[in-house]
Amino acid sequence: MKHDVIVIGGSYAGMAAALQLLRARRSVLVVDAGRRRNRAATHSHGFLGYDGADPAEIVRTARAQLDAYATLRWHDGEAVVASGEKDAFAVALADGSVHHARRLLLAMGVSDTLPDIPGLQDRWGRSVFHCPYCHGYELQRGAIGVIATGPMSIHQAQMLPEWGRVTFFLDGRLELDAAAADDLANRGVRVESATIASIEGHADVVLADGRRLAFAGLFTAPRNAPSSPIAEQLGCALAETPFGTQVATGDSRESSVPGVYACGDVARAPHSVSLAVGDGAWAGAQVHRSLILPAI
Template sequence: MDDAEETMDTLFDVVVVGGGAAGLAGALTLVRARRSVLVIDAGNPRNAPAAHMHGYLGHDGRDPAQLAARGREEVTGYGVRIRQGTAIAADRLPDGGFLVRCGDGSTVRARRLLVATGLVDELPAVPGLAARWGRDVLHCPYCHGWEVRDAPVAVLAGGPLSVHQAQLWRHWSERTTLLAHTWELTAEDRELLAALGVAVVEGEVTGLAVDGDDRLSGVTLAGGGVAECRALVVAPRFTARSGVLTSLGLPTTGLERDGRVIGTFVASDAATGATALPGVWVAGNVTAPMAQVAGAAAQGVQAAVAINTDLIEEQARRAVEAYRAGS
């Protein structure tokens, strides 16, 4: 009997949608709280292109895939069920629980939901850029700054945050350049960059230059020139993977910086991950786009504690009602 047949008619205490750091950390906390847990994992984590992750105490430099594999071993050892597949929508049931619908047509029922589906990084439309994402096309200096310290770093301008990015990355490398690309820099921007010693390269970026060792060596410009860099910093648009949540009527919120929307997220309580819909919690990048792996895992734990508390309180309410009815 396969997982789909075995779980279609099973009522789980919690269904966790998403098998990354947030989802697995939540599942681990819940199963150790003696909850029945199913994790539905589509198998396409945001950090899949990266060979290493950083800033996670005790796991610095580990392959993200290894962390996920270790996490799956840990949670299944306690009895968590993991099902490969994509949860595409969910329905609220009359009893307050949920019916989760998967892409293969199967369904599963849950008393509570923890959605940790992450986000999609939508990259600038520069040829060759997507293929090197997470390798030498980067975004977060706290994730990758140490690895390219003192090397030539170029920041691809694409919005008001680009100057801020250049300011940040210059802390790791004084050889930081801002590529104006198609963005119009203000006089104030140029003054700040000049004061910091960040050179500005004019002209639209048309592609990437790679050396014989398959390492980034620079970017090509519309005028025919090449700007040297060993790392190219971009500002992706962060789009929440929110299908299950929006199917329940939970909207996405625009993530704004300097008056410009740079992505979407699903709003939640900062301490617990609770959404506006009772019974549904979120954790990780679907609600906190800037969270790193360690932060996402911590959110999964916080949400799991809140979910278990909610289930305990519901059990207590029902016990009191039954007690009064029998008195």
């Protein structure tokens, strides 16, 4: 069977895109590897209508709504190889099956590379975050630590005094020029130059000199990259951003490869559930337009 569209990635952006296509009565195969980026978080904030909801419940609700459409096929598994050209794409799955489609939509999200600090990864999404709009309010104006990864971390440290008392840990990864140091001082940000030994407890920063500083939450700016090599297999151009690497797209969310589209975290920054859903809805509509108005 040849589908109109294969969506690779069944999280927020992928499901939002699929919904637009299903409502246009198009045949859609969603391939989902089950590695939702916010799977470690117990609450999702800032998404209208679901503020404070369990992310897993948001996904279950969305999936049940998609299942009501007769032209949906859903595969729980991983897409490992994609090839072909516009109107004639093939996607091979980990189970050995091969599926064909006129269009591909990449919504597989990104992987996060965190600073190599013992205990940090274990707390990612629970007491270590990247988005203040998603998690800052719940810290109740408490003490907040920002762990530097690069220049983008300065932006985090500048913003987070809106949500609490901020200590900025340079951790040997960043040097501040005089202008940045003055700006942070004017915002009341304390700069700590000692190296971090580990993260312990809820969000305690243990320094190499033996000091232990407790925080309501920690923020850091991970480096992002597509969570699958499929975009590169297809020859899609990639773009470097302050957040990392993403699939380069135009306003229609079409990549550099005709017929291959991308949306959500893998194709835009910054990242949040709300932005992923909106981007997916737009991409789904643009993919449909390409099927019925090929010259556009």
